[in-house]
Amino acid sequence: MSDLNKLTIAQARDGLRKGxxxxxxxxxxxxxxxxxxxxxxxxSHKTPEKAREMAAAADKRIAAGDAPAxxxxxxxxxxLFCTRDVPSQAASRILEGFLxxxxxxxxxxxxDAGAVMLGKLSMDEFAMGSSNESACYGPVVxxxxxxxxxxxxxxxxxxxAAAVAADLCLAATGTDTGGSIRQPAAFTGTVGLKxxxxxxxxxxxxxxxxxxxxxxxxxxSVRDAAIMLGAMASVDxxxxxxxxxxxxDYEAALTGDIRGRRIGIPREYRMEGMSDEIDALWxxxxxxxxxxxxxxxxxxxxxxxxxxxAYYVIAPxxxxxxxxxxxxxxxxxxxxxxxxxxxxxxxxxxxAEGFGPEVxxxxxxxxxxxxxxxxxxxxxxxxxVRALIKRDFDxxxxxxxxxxxxxxxxxxxxxxxxxxxxxxVEMYLNDVFTVTVxxxxxxxxxxxxxxDRQGLPLGMQLIGRPWDEGGLLNLAQSLESxxxxxxxxxxxx
Amino acid sequence: MAITEDEARKVAHLARIAVKDADLPALAQELNGIxxxxxxxxxxxVEGVEPMTGVEPMRLKRRQDVVTDGEMxxxxxxxxxxxxxxxxAVPKVVE
Numbered sequence: 382m383s384d385l386n387k388l389t390i391a392q393a394r395d396g397l398r399k400g401x402x403x404x405x406x407x408x409x410x411x412x413x414x415x416x417x418x419x420x421x422x423x424x425s426h427k428t429p430e431k432a433r434e435m436a437a438a439a440d441k442r443i444a445a446g447d448a449p450a451x452x453x454x455x456x457x458x459x460x461l462f463c464t465r466d467v468p469s470q471a472a473s474r475i476l477e478g479f480l481x482x483x484x485x486x487x488x489x490x491x492x493d494a495g496a497v498m499l500g501k502l503s504m505d506e507f508a509m510g511s512s513n514e515s516a517c518y519g520p521v522v523x524x525x526x527x528x529x530x531x532x533x534x535x536x537x538x539x540x541x542a543a544a545v546a547a548d549l550c551l552a553a554t555g556t557d558t559g560g561s562i563r564q565p566a567a568f569t570g571t572v573g574l575k576x577x578x579x580x581x582x583x584x585x586x587x588x589x590x591x592x593x594x595x596x597x598x599x600x601x602s603v604r605d606a607a608i609m610l611g612a613m614a615s616v617d618x619x620x621x622x623x624x625x626x627x628x629x630d631y632e633a634a635l636t637g638d639i640r641g642r643r644i645g646i647p648r649e650y651r652m653e654g655m656s657d658e659i660d661a662l663w664x665x666x667x668x669x670x671x672x673x674x675x676x677x678x679x680x681x682x683x684x685x686x687x688x689x690x691a692y693y694v695i696a697p698x699x700x701x702x703x704x705x706x707x708x709x710x711x712x713x714x715x716x717x718x719x720x721x722x723x724x725x726x727x728x729x730x731x732x733a734e735g736f737g738p739e740v741x742x743x744x745x746x747x748x749x750x751x752x753x754x755x756x757x758x759x760x761x762x763x764x765x766v767r768a769l770i771k772r773d774f775d776x777x778x779x780x781x782x783x784x785x786x787x788x789x790x791x792x793x794x795x796x797x798x799x800x801x802x803x804x805x806v807e808m809y810l811n812d813v814f815t816v817t818v819x820x821x822x823x824x825x826x827x828x829x830x831x832x833d834r835q836g837l838p839l840g841m842q843l844i845g846r847p848w849d850e851g852g853l854l855n856l857a858q859s860l861e862s863x864x865x866x867x868x869x870x871x872x873x874x
Numbered sequence: 875m876a877i878t879e880d881e882a883r884k885v886a887h888l889a890r891i892a893v894k895d896a897d898l899p900a901l902a903q904e905l906n907g908i909x910x911x912x913x914x915x916x917x918x919x920v921e922g923v924e925p926m927t928g929v930e931p932m933r934l935k936r937r938q939d940v941v942t943d944g945e946m947x948x949x950x951x952x953x954x955x956x957x958x959x960x961x962x963a964v965p966k967v968v969e
Contacts, residue, residue: 478953480952480953482949482952578929579930592927592928618935621935622934624930624932686914687914687917689911690911690912690913690914690915693908693912694912701889705890709955710954710962710964711953712953713953713955715955715956718965723965723967724965724966725890726965727964729887729890730892732890742904742908744891745885745886745889745891746908748888748889749877749909752885752888759909762916763912764925764926764927765923766915766920767925767926768923768926769918769920769923771926804907805907805908806907806911821929822929
């Protein structure tokens with residue numbers, strides 16, 4: 382059996398249960414594809430031995446008839462998840478050599494379900510970035526290519542998106558603080574779901590901005606996102622913000638019936654300078670949902686414009702606190718010290734050489750907005766604006782809207798290096814359609830809907846009511862099947 | 875509000891990140907660009923709005939105040955750049 386690595390989770394699950402192939406064969410196919418894809422630089426650390434052991438164990442479970450949906454499915458894991466005795470360094474020099482002595486709740490849940498770990502996937506350093514160029518491993522390259530340029534897979538979960546798009550795994554974990562699952566999914570023609578805040582445990586996931594971070598699945602289909610979310614999500618006593626809600630059967634929610642669902646089109650998302658192609662695709666996606674029986678309604682989310690500046694106060698503020706732990710004492714790198722250097726020099730030198738420029742910038746901005754005299758002017762004001770942004774969504778949902786349709790990104794994937802040397806704020810604009818969702822704690826999904834004139838994938842975002850991932854996935858699947866997006870990057874690597 | 879070179883130095887120190895004097899003007903300029911972007915927030919009327927602390931109006935969970943974990947000194951010290959005799963070791967803190 383060839384090309385097993387190209388299967389979806391659902392196809393592989395069915396084939397494994399029928400005995401068409403084994404997890405060992407499936408895993409070998411992925412390991413072979415990974416070895417042949419060095420040019421993409423998606424994996425920062427490969428774990429073939431572990432993968433083979435886990436696949437053999439999964440095959441035993443499947444043979445014994447004990448096979449949860451994820452059993453035997455080979456996955457890539459974002460470098461932000463702590464995995465026991467496997468390097469987990471958030472793509473940062475400061476965590477060089479760090480070997481966690483514990484397992485994140487999400488990965489533990491996946492292993493308990495029988496999934497197989499292929500390795501760790503690169504990302505923007507500490508998940509801060511939209512292009513994967515800040516990874517200490519060097520940039521990940523998008524498998525999509527239309528000319529001489531190498532394109533970004535997006536970020537921060539760029540390694541995950543590239544690996545899924547290039548069939549270097551069946552699916553991958555991602556994390557999303559301002560769009561880090563949905564933007565790379567859109568740039569690579571894959572599906573990325575950010576669940577409601579609190580749906581998936583944050584325990585053991587290296588923290589960026591704790592009130593915004595949420596892990597989710599990055600997959601080849603909406604059905605796969607439903608299957609994988611079911612395995613990732615849990616109620617976790619180790620995460621005080623994990624919601625006390627049972628995990629429903631998300632796959633069962635994919636009924637295909639969206640008649641009568643009310644879809645909001647927010648006028649504030651029609652940004653100045655937005656490309657005609659994205660606007661046209663947005664109209665087309667709304668038509669597809671209407672044709673499937675949904676009602677499409679114009680809505681208003683008046684504070685949208687302020688989401689990005691509010692986010693770029695709140696996220697760095699939380700990051701500056703979270704990243705204070707990297708001090709050269711307990712784990713990771715410590716700078717070489719000069720004679721007479723004390724503990725403060727140790728901190729300052731360690732952090733100066735351990736953190737890359739974007740991380741340093743955000744830690745310093747966060748420090749500034751939290752410092753005495755500016756706390757009210759920046760941080761508290763941003764948190765008040767955040768409350769207003771959430772209120773906008775609450776109002777729309779109270780008016781009977783079931784989900785909101787927007788573009789996922791303002792453009793298709795751009796070239797590696799094209800944004801360097803520009804104002805950092807320009808890179809931040811990539812998150813313009815996605816940050817609102819993190820600020821309000823809502824679930825959001827990016828679905829590939831078409832190709833642009835150059836032949837690059839474009840995604841649409843659906844935003845759901847809190848805790849309604851099931852309803853959101855059902856709508857997303859309806860959009861997915863109407864769009865019939867089947868394009869794959871042609872192999873050049 | 876504009877950040878001067880001196881303020882940039884102070885922020886870098888508060889953040890415990892060593893920045894060379896020669897790099898301070900560029901740093902100040904970058905931080906100013908980002909702060910300028912944030913100043914859009916001043917357009918919003920936030921009178922009477924409570925700052926948001928969490929997305930779910932839920933009380934943090936409580937549990938019995940008992941030891942649930944521990945006895946793993948080796949595991950905790952395993953990743954330390956310098957650990958000696960069961961402790962994390964650092965350069966001299968007090969003169």
